[in-house]
Amino acid sequence: MNRLFGSSGKKNTPPPNLNDTINTMDSRVDAIDAKIRKIDGELAKYKEQLARTPAGPSRESVKRQAMQLLQQKKQYENQKTQMMGQSFNLEQANFTVESLRSTAETVTVMKTAAKEMKQNMKAMNIDKVEDLRDELAELMQDSNEINEVLSRSYGTPDYLDEADLEAELGMLQEFQGVEENPSYLDDIPSAPTTTNVRSPMAEPQ
Structure with a gap:
């Protein structure tokens, strides 16, 4: 029956x-703007x-x-x-509705984030975190x-002192200076130079 005569109820x-x-x-x-532009064109013609x-009558x-x-x-x-x-x-009303919707979504997201943070904080213990940090430091x-022990040289006598090593190094430096400039070379006279010496075999001018 509804197909023939239609439904009397209100449609949703x-x-x-x-x-x-x-x-x-x-x-x-936009449609009104188009009509106004059309009228402006006709008014220009009448002008x-x-x-x-x-x-006269025509002008009127x-x-x-x-x-x-x-x-x-x-x-x-x-x-x-x-x-x-x-x-x-x-x-303006649409902007207000959209702003309220965005605000509601933001509040919902913040509530969800706070809930997750609380759950994660319950799973953590500050004291255990401190103990873990101390353990890692140790x-x-x-x-x-261990690395310092492994980096030590083998075969180094224990009786060697750092002061003795420095003294020996100083002696080596002094000995090296003597070898580079020996004192016995100072007693040898220097050889004469041949500058401005006239040869006896030269013929007189």
């Missing part, structure tokens, strides 16, 4: 959407006719038609102003000591 129509309503109103504003038509007829178009233009402009105001109000210290 979805509530109007703000974005769709705003887009519809913007489309109407030219009035300039060419002398005073053109003037009445131009006045009618001008009245239509004013009505369209008023409609455009009203629709733009309504569209602006809807945009292991690092033991590792450094």
Whole structure:
């Protein structure tokens, strides 16, 4: 029966959407703008006719038609102003709704994060973390000591003192200086130079 005569009950129509309503109103504003531009073009033609038509019945007829178009233009402009105001109000309402939705989502995310943080904190013990840190520090210290022991040289006598080694090094440096400049070379006279010496075999001039 419902197929033949239709259903008498009310249909569950979805509530109007703000974005769709705003887009519809913007489309109407664009349509009104197109009508206003068309009227402006016709008014320009009537203006030219009035300039060419002398005073008389013809001029009055053109003037009445131009006045009618001008009245239509004013009505369209008023409609455009009203629709733009309504569209602006809807945009502000839509912005408020979106902001509230974003705020609600942010609060939900913060609650979830706080819950996870509490669960993770329950699984951790500050004292155990401190003990673990101290244990790691001790292991690092033991590792450094082991590396130091392993890096020592083999076969180094225990009776050698650092002061004795420094004294011996100083003696080696003094001995090296003597080898480079021996004192016995100072007693040997230097050989004469041959500069400006005339040979006895040279013929007299």
